[in-house]
Amino acid sequence: MNNKKKRNIICTAVLAVIVLILINFANDNLDAYIVRILNLCAIYTIIGLSMNLINGFTGLFSLGQAGFMAIGAYSVAVFNLPLDMRSSVFYMVPMNPIIANIHLDFVPALLLGGVLAGLAAFLIGAPVLRLRGDYLAIATLGFSEIIRILLTNWQSVTNGALGINKIPDNANNMWWSFGVAIIVIILIALLIKSSYGRAFKAIREDDIAAEAMGINLFKHKVMSFVIGGFFAGIGGGLYASLLGTVDPKQFYFTLTYNFLLIIVLGGMGSISGTIIASFIVTGGLELLRYFDEPLTVAGYELTMFRAGFSMVIYSVLLMVIVLFFRNGIMGRTELSWDRFFNFFAKIKTRFSPKAAKEDGTK
Amino acid sequence: MSIKDPAIDKVIDKNVVLRTENMTMQFGGVVAVDNLHLTIREHQIVALIGPNGAGKTTAFNMITGVYTPSSGKIFLRGEDITGMSPDKITRKGCARTFQNIRLFKDLTVFENIIIAKHFSMKSNVFSATLRLPSAIREEKRMREESEQLLERMGLADAKNDIASSLPYGKQRHLEIARALATNPSLLLLDEPAAGMNPQETEDLTASIMQIRKDFDLTVFLIEHHMDLVMEISDRIYVLDFGQTIGKGSPDEIQNNQRVVEAYLGVDDDAEN
Numbered sequence: 025m026n027n028k029k030k031r032n033i034i035c036t037a038v039l040a041v042i043v044l045i046l047i048n049f050a051n052d053n054l055d056a057y058i059v060r061i062l063n064l065c066a067i068y069t070i071i072g073l074s075m076n077l078i079n080g081f082t083g084l085f086s087l088g089q090a091g092f093m094a095i096g097a098y099s100v101a102v103f104n105l106p107l108d109m110r111s112s113v114f115y116m117v118p119m120n121p122i123i124a125n126i127h128l129d130f131v132p133a134l135l136l137g138g139v140l141a142g143l144a145a146f147l148i149g150a151p152v153l154r155l156r157g158d159y160l161a162i163a164t165l166g167f168s169e170i171i172r173i174l175l176t177n178w179q180s181v182t183n184g185a186l187g188i189n190k191i192p193d194n195a196n197n198m199w200w201s202f203g204v205a206i207i208v209i210i211l212i213a214l215l216i217k218s219s220y221g222r223a224f225k226a227i228r229e230d231d232i233a234a235e236a237m238g239i240n241l242f243k244h245k246v247m248s249f250v251i252g253g254f255f256a257g258i259g260g261g262l263y264a265s266l267l268g269t270v271d272p273k274q275f276y277f278t279l280t281y282n283f284l285l286i287i288v289l290g291g292m293g294s295i296s297g298t299i300i301a302s303f304i305v306t307g308g309l310e311l312l313r314y315f316d317e318p319l320t321v322a323g324y325e326l327t328m329f330r331a332g333f334s335m336v337i338y339s340v341l342l343m344v345i346v347l348f349f350r351n352g353i354m355g356r357t358e359l360s361w362d363r364f365f366n367f368f369a370k371i372k373t374r375f376s377p378k379a380a381k382e383d384g385t386k
Numbered sequence: 387m388s389i390k391d392p393a394i395d396k397v398i399d400k401n402v403v404l405r406t407e408n409m410t411m412q413f414g415g416v417v418a419v420d421n422l423h424l425t426i427r428e429h430q431i432v433a434l435i436g437p438n439g440a441g442k443t444t445a446f447n448m449i450t451g452v453y454t455p456s457s458g459k460i461f462l463r464g465e466d467i468t469g470m471s472p473d474k475i476t477r478k479g480c481a482r483t484f485q486n487i488r489l490f491k492d493l494t495v496f497e498n499i500i501i502a503k504h505f506s507m508k509s510n511v512f513s514a515t516l517r518l519p520s521a522i523r524e525e526k527r528m529r530e531e532s533e534q535l536l537e538r539m540g541l542a543d544a545k546n547d548i549a550s551s552l553p554y555g556k557q558r559h560l561e562i563a564r565a566l567a568t569n570p571s572l573l574l575l576d577e578p579a580a581g582m583n584p585q586e587t588e589d590l591t592a593s594i595m596q597i598r599k600d601f602d603l604t605v606f607l608i609e610h611h612m613d614l615v616m617e618i619s620d621r622i623y624v625l626d627f628g629q630t631i632g633k634g635s636p637d638e639i640q641n642n643q644r645v646v647e648a649y650l651g652v653d654d655d656a657e658n
Contacts, residue, residue, distance in 0.1 A: 211515060214515045214516070214517065215511070215514075215515040218511075218514040218515055218517075218521070218525070219500070219503075219504050219507050219514055219524075219525060219528065220504075220511045220514050220515070222493075222497055222500065222501050222504060223501060223504045225490070225493060225497075225501075226490050226493070226501045226504075229490035229491060229492060229493060230488050230489075230490060230491075232452070232472075232484075232488060233484065233488040233489070233490065234490075234501070235471070235472040235473045235476075236450065236472050236473075236476060236481070236482055236484075236488075237473075237476060237481075237501060237502040237504070237505070237564065237567075237568060238473050238476035238477045238502070238504070238505035238568055239473055239501070239504055239505060240471075240473045240474075240505075241473065247511055251511075356492060
């Protein structure tokens with residue numbers, strides 16, 4: 025028992041060092057395009073986790089992630105934008121004088137984005153979380169659209185449909201995106217393993233029983249929703265910084281479906297599943313781009329291959345997962361060292377001659 | 387003895403754990419429970435019986451806050467709890483089980499128990515997540531209490547099993563254990579022996595008596611197994627179509643003409 029614990033701690037430490045070395049190596053040596061995709065993977069991990077906290081662990085069917093992301097993205101865009109560039113970005117309608125001279129460094133702007141997104145989550149959650157199931161999904165979807173329309177029309181703050189560019193690209197450095205992602209993973213894992221995390225799971229399993237066990241449903245649902253909104257806001261802020269530009273069209277509610285795919289593929293209620301799926305989905309979406317370009321096979325142009333075809337494949341994949349792999353990669357379980365070593369122990373016994381003999385005699 | 391009257395009143399009041407006054411529940415035109423008066427005293431085992439559809443579970447749901455009574459009042463140790471939310475009522479010391487078992491199916495036996503201790507946690511979500519010393523202390527206390535309870539309820543071996551993988555009888559047992567984990571003074575059991583064979587029912591009877599003694603409880607239960615009801619109840623209430631058609635000791639109920647009619651007088655019921 026104690027030995028196993030020691031082994032797990034050593035393995036975790038070794039893995040942490042390997043990850044850090046890999047990040048360091050990738051940051052300096054890999055092609056800028058690859059680094060950008062890896063950063064996007066890390067950012068999608070953050071937002072996927074925030075959505076899994078709400079949908080997978082607490083069992084609330086919410087589709088508001090794009091809205092929370094947008095709030096985080098715009099607070100980084102507005103407040104982290106260097107003062108001397110503001111007049112050139114806001115060339116149609118000048119920036120609102122109240123905020124025109126407020127500049128925040130990246131970290132405060134990022135945190136502000138998280139807090140504002142959390143606040144929005146509270147304001148939308150307080151009335152809506154009394155609803156159950158589908159109603160919540162519809163209401164959060166509506167919320168996400170309201171945010172987008174607000175961003176389009178509040179020109180003196182958001183620069184409207186023109187969007188904001190020239191955002192300092194901090195998140196292009198892997199230490200930022202992966203650093204924040206690692207912190208978020210640790211915080212959410214600690215939260216889930218705490219008494220509050222267990223209460224969230226109880227609500228997911230059976231809200232009537234949870235309430236009968238003294239758990240205040242409304243308070244805990246709002247709590248999960250606000251924490252999820254906060255981390256989605258942080259993820260959105262990194263997203264804005266990575267792209268260097270934001271505009272309202274990026275935050276269509278269809279963006280939320282990327283994260284829905286991530287949590288369904290990874291497993292609703294699995295942190296490690298979400299991490300794995302974030303990399304698969306983000307990488308996969310990049311690969312799918314090839315289907316949007318014309319393809320000529322043996323002098324014959326395939327008519328299927330045109331803009332939009334990747335989304336057809338994407339939708340089919342989503343349906344296949346929902347139909348055949350409903351539990352996703354990890355289900356509700358987590359990767360752990362115990363599982364890892366047990367897996368190898370099993371393989372070992374299967375292939376060792378002694379075990380094979382025993383099987384044969386049975 | 388001039389102080390006699392108020393003093394005795396107080397003693398009686400303190401003795402009464404649960405009291406309902408004119409508790410009524412109407413669903414549209416249907417009166418599911420009509421003017422139910424209950425008085426349950428400290429350390430009693432009280433049973434609520436009646437044919438199917440008599441309104442027993444509805445009465446339970448009103449007491450535990452799932453439904454708000456259409457009219458009437460409910461008092462828990464003298465405090466008006468009418469219309470309070472279920473979680474608040476549980477925190478006031480009234481825990482329940484469900485007719486169709488409602489465990490947290492995909493969680494372990496241990497998690498099922500410790501979740502019922504969550505409301506006793508004073509640390510907020512930040513100190514719990516960041517594992518501040520106060521939260522660690524509370525977590526440790528909750529773990530120890532849960533382990534003890536599992537030990538006491540004979541579920542320690544199944545600690546890490548998934549709740550839904552337990553055999554049926556054990557699931558019922560776990561649900562009672564989970565209710566006990568909230569440290570109640572009044573325990574409401576909704577058909578605890580449903581689906582159990584005679585042997586299991588007998589074990590359950592013994593176990594309810596034992597629990598009452600060990601945890602110093604008052605028990606209010608709905609049950610169809612008459613052997614169990616007659617054996618352990620101090621007092622019985624009989625409902626039929628929402629009406630209270632009898633109340634009293636097991637002997638009185640067995641000799642109550644209206645009760646006998648409700649149970650035996652109709653052919654359909656005799657077959658059941």
